[in-house]
Amino acid sequence: MRGDDAMAVKDVRPGVRNEEGIATVLGLLKQQFGERFQTGQSFREQHSHTTTYLPSQLPDGVVFVESAEDVKAIVRACATHRVPVIAFGTGSSLEGQVNAPSGGISIDFSRMNRVLAVNAEDLDVVVEPGVTREQLNTELRDTGLFFPIDPGANASIGGMAATRASGTNAVRYGTMKDNVLSLTVVTADGEEIRTARRARKSSAGYDLTRLFVGSEGTLGIITSITLRLQGIPEKIGGGVCAFPTVKAACDAVIMTIQMGVPVARIELLDQMQMRACNAYSGLSYAEKPTLFVEFNGTEQTVALQSEQFSVIARECGGESFSFTANAEERSRLWKARHDAYWASRALAPQLNGLSTDVCVPISRLADCMVETQADIEEHGFLAPIVGHAGDGNFHVLILFDDKDPADVARAEAFVARLNARALSMGGTCTGEHGIGQGKMSFLEQELGGAVDLMRAIKKSLDPQNIFNPGKIFAPAEGIADA
Amino acid sequence: MRGDDAMAVKDVRPGVRNEEGIATVLGLLKQQFGERFQTGQSFREQHSHTTTYLPSQLPDGVVFVESAEDVKAIVRACATHRVPVIAFGTGSSLEGQVNAPSGGISIDFSRMNRVLAVNAEDLDVVVEPGVTREQLNTELRDTGLFFPIDPGANASIGGMAATRASGTNAVRYGTMKDNVLSLTVVTADGEEIRTARRARKSSAGYDLTRLFVGSEGTLGIITSITLRLQGIPEKIGGGVCAFPTVKAACDAVIMTIQMGVPVARIELLDQMQMRACNAYSGLSYAEKPTLFVEFNGTEQTVALQSEQFSVIARECGGESFSFTANAEERSRLWKARHDAYWASRALAPQLNGLSTDVCVPISRLADCMVETQADIEEHGFLAPIVGHAGDGNFHVLILFDDKDPADVARAEAFVARLNARALSMGGTCTGEHGIGQGKMSFLEQELGGAVDLMRAIKKSLDPQNIFNPGKIFAPAEGIADA
Structure with a gap:
């Protein structure tokens, strides 16, 4: 866990704090919520950003809400005194979404779980x-x-x-x-x-x-x-198929989607990821680009779909397609996919991991992954790739030393190149992680003038900029004038 | 075709016209677009509302655009002089969306068709x-x-x-x-x-x-x-099945959706609609609530799905399910559905038709349709019902005399009751027709305070209210002050 001053990551800079407003709101919330309001350091740390290398920026207090009425009361207090409000679920977001660059109140929803x-x-x-x-x-x-x-x-x-x-x-x-x-x-x-x-x-x-x-x-x-x-599907079947190249695997994905085979999951793990999985769990998968697929349906439709996929895979140069409709067998076959994250981290346990994602039209997925692999190789990164291939979405987990500013800069430069590459192929800078603090500059590159519309909407619905300031489209600049 | 003064339909009232701005813009557009700019009465009538009983409100001129540059030039001129701009496709909208209550410029897109x-x-x-x-x-x-x-x-x-x-x-x-x-x-x-x-x-x-x-x-x-x-599906199969009651037909729909049968279409025609279809085309369908279904897939999956549906239909009391995977046969079976609109109009060719739609959670579809049928019967309307049953969405085509203010009022009162009923069941005042001018009051009933957010967004993106004023959330009040 690091404090605000750990390092100066681009766009993640502290905002202006409204100290007077914050002090007033802390008093009000203490009075109203008693034990359900916490300002201790450990609570504040838990409710700042903890899941990536981005520096933590702590809220000033945490309210454990139990009803919409609680939320209303907090928002009213914060609106009156112009103090930031940041919603907190489980803290698993990846781009700094729960950080509090201008301080403020974190609303913890763990007790609103009905x-x-x-x-x-x-x-x-x-x-x-x-x-x-x-x-x-x-x-x-x-x-x-x-x-x-x-x-x-x-x-x-x-x-x-x-x-x-x-x-x-x-x-x-x-x-x-x-x-x-x-x-x-x-x-x-x-x-x-x-x-x-x-x-x-x-x-x-x-x-x-x-x-x-x-x-x-x-x-x-x-x-x-x-x-x-x-x-819940009557039957779930799954299988695994290795391909000689990323391109061949992507061709199989495109053909599967284009033929309308209603695949439930189709995941692509690259060579480095497969190597990591073998090492981590003592498995013996081929260390080649590999598709993990799953079909949901009835016994008949699952059998039909797996047969369709098997034909497609063979046509695209895939090796033999291991398939099973047995749940235990399926778990065994899919083990590498499930372990992917921890297997990757185990490649270098002393390093930190930066999980980033982009999404491109599926016709460009192979190009984007192959160029990214070349970039990884050129710069000597440990950075396995896992893709939600059917959507053209993939993740790179870059392992780097977060205590070494030069290594941080290298990782950031890699992310910048990855995003530029995805954008040049008609893609987006994030398929599923969101913008948060980490991708603001890429959003501008991606959508240009459209970001001004987002700003206008933000201003119309949150004129004081109390809701999660410093995220999506602008570095934190404190709370706006009323 | 009627002019602005034909009748005073609720919420469809003329807005304030910016005569000076309109005159200036007419001059500018004439100069810029020449023959592609038309101000003749017949062009203006064609580009006002023509597809329902709502009174027409004519734009002042029509530009046949050929590029985004044309659109930009028109918007700039209209923004500078605070004149309404209304996009026009084919004019098939049903709630007055292309009317020009404050006058202005209609942008005709028929030449931007690449x-x-x-x-x-x-x-x-x-x-x-x-x-x-x-x-x-x-x-x-x-x-x-x-x-x-x-x-x-x-x-x-x-x-x-x-x-x-x-x-x-x-x-x-x-x-x-x-x-x-x-x-x-x-x-x-x-x-x-x-x-x-x-x-x-x-x-x-x-x-x-x-x-x-x-x-x-x-x-x-x-x-x-x-x-x-x-x-394009390799195979399309379709079929028809009559049910003793609307409730029984809806139960079959719910079970089909719940079991995940990937039906491509599942349409419900009520008794009056089936009677109209028989009369219109000399057919001999049972005059009972009837489901028209279609399956898309391969030969195998279509056969499988139709068999699944057949079992469900039988369980819910359906009569024999006529099914075919032959295209010509399918067209014959589906004829009543395709002819539904004209068959309904033929029930009383001298009357006008008001096509309205609501959408409810599918568990409430039967209740909503049955209560609506009772309302129709009580008031002696000719008003067949066709539903996109799988979505809980249905249409009523009310036949009424648009020259008789009392009959217009009766039809409007029916629509109001229909919407209140749908809202009371967790539904929406429109599944697919939109709000336009016709449903503004129902939108307020449906979403209350959320409509204020829509207004705020509108104001932030269109501060002068030049884009299609008088639609969705407020009767036309002319162009806002800058």
Whole structure:
């Protein structure tokens, strides 16, 4: 854990603090929330950014909220005294989203973790923001339904909505943008609004749901989420197939998508990642670019789809496709994918890891990955690649020494080249991690003048800039004048 | 065709006209666009609202644009002189979206109808706003791909994006919100922005794409659209099944969705609609609530799905399920669905038709339809119902005498009751037609305080209120002060 002064990472600089307002709000919240309000160093550290190399910037206090009324009260106090408000789920965001560059109040949602309504016939569920993905699926188990979005971490649903998360099965089930039906949100005036009704579709006015999904807490505080659910598949089959080159593997992905094979997951691990997995778990996968696929359906459709994929893989030069519909066998086959992160870290346990992501049109995925591998090799990085290949989205985990400013600069320069490469191919600087503090300059490169529209919207909904200031489109400059 | 003074429909009242600004802009556009600028009565009438009973409100002139540069020039002139700008595709919107209550300039996109890029490997396409749905699919035919959204009318893609259109196969392929990857838009300062890159997913900042989709031309003028495409199914199968009650048919729909049968279309026609279809085309369908279903896939999966549906239908009390995978046979079976609109109009050719839509959670679809049928019967309306049942969305076509103010009032009162009913069941006042002028009061009922956020966003992106004023959330009050 490092303090504010650990290093000067681009765009992650302290903002102007409204000391007087902060002091007043701390007093008010202490009075109102008692034991549920904490200002100790360890609480503040836990609620600043902890999951990457970005320096931590601590909030001044943490409130453990239990209701939307609590949230309203905090927002009103902070609005009156112009103090930042930062929503906190589980803290698994990767681009500094929960940092507090201008200080302020962190709202911890871990006690707002109730499933409020399961509407099984409508395949939807209403949850509080602190419900985690795994908790939700555990609570749903008896209904025959599940919530498909899986970003890896056991993130909170509120955080997943706020960062427009996705993950391995977005290729089949979409991202949070596709799976949030409606939100309730506390806005800058301390009132709670509902963005939409529970109907599966609507043309009623501006799509406020999608505006808040992915807004990273900068427009308001989400207090409940209505999610679409899916029926638990009768059968799940999975398999693994090695390819001679990244290009060959990507061709198989493109053909699979183009032929409409409804693959549930299709993940691409590169050579270095496979080598890391073998070393980590004593496995003997071929150390070649490898696709991990999964099919959801009935016994018949899973068999049919795996046969279709097998033909495609062979046509693209894939080696033999190991497939199974047996759950235990499948876990064994998929082990490398599940262990990918820790296997990568184990390549150099003394180093820190920077997890970054880009997303390109799938026709350019092979080019983008191959050029990135060349860059990694040229600079001598340990940096395995794992891709959500069906979406054209991939992650690089760069291992580097976060105590060595030169190594930090090398890692940052690599990230900058990776983003420039993705943008030059019609891609985006982030498929699923969001902008936070880490990618603000790339967002400007990606969307140019459109970022001014985002600023205008931000200003219209949060004129005092109290909601998560210093994120997405501008380095922290403190709270705006009223 | 009626002029502004035909009748006083609620919320559809003339706005304040900026006569001086309009006169200046007419002169400027005449000079710049010559023959491509038209101010004749017939052009103006064609570009006002023509597809429902809402009174027409004519623009002052029409420009036939050929490029984004043309659009920029018009927006700049109109912004400088504070004159309304209204985008026009094919004029098939149903809630007065193209009316000009404060006058102004209609931008006709029929000459911006080029397919700019087909990216077959990425399953996407870039089009100008004037490309129609049918034209697009004709141009795509050789690629093996198609664009699935089908709102019935041969609407323009720009118009479909602006109203967040959907239609019969939204249950499988989603709505425009799910199928637009990116837009270019001319904003209030006359500059063109791009809302997103061509990657299939992104977490880069606010979701401007979804903000413009469904904004009905009130935030800017769309100049190009990047759409997701689907592979043309190898096989399409379809069938028809009558049910004893609406409830039984809805139960079959719920079970089909819940079991994850990937039905491509599932349409519910009520008793009156089936009677109208029989009378119109000399058919002999059972005059009972009837589901029309379609499956897309391979020979095997279509057979599998139709068998799954057949079992479900039987369990829910359906009569024998007529199914075929033969294209000609399928057209014959589906004839009633295709003819539904004209069959309904033929029930009383001397009357006008008001097409309205609501959408509820599917668990409430039966209740909502049954109560609506009772209302229709109680008031002696001719008003058949067709539902996109898989989405909980249905349409009522009320036949009434638009020359009789009492009958107009009766029809409006019916629509008000229908909307109140849908809202009371967790539904929305429009699943796919949009708000326009016709549903502004229902939007307020539906979303309350959230509409203030829409107003704030509108004001931030269009401070002078030049883009399609008098739509979505406020009756026309003329152009705002700068």
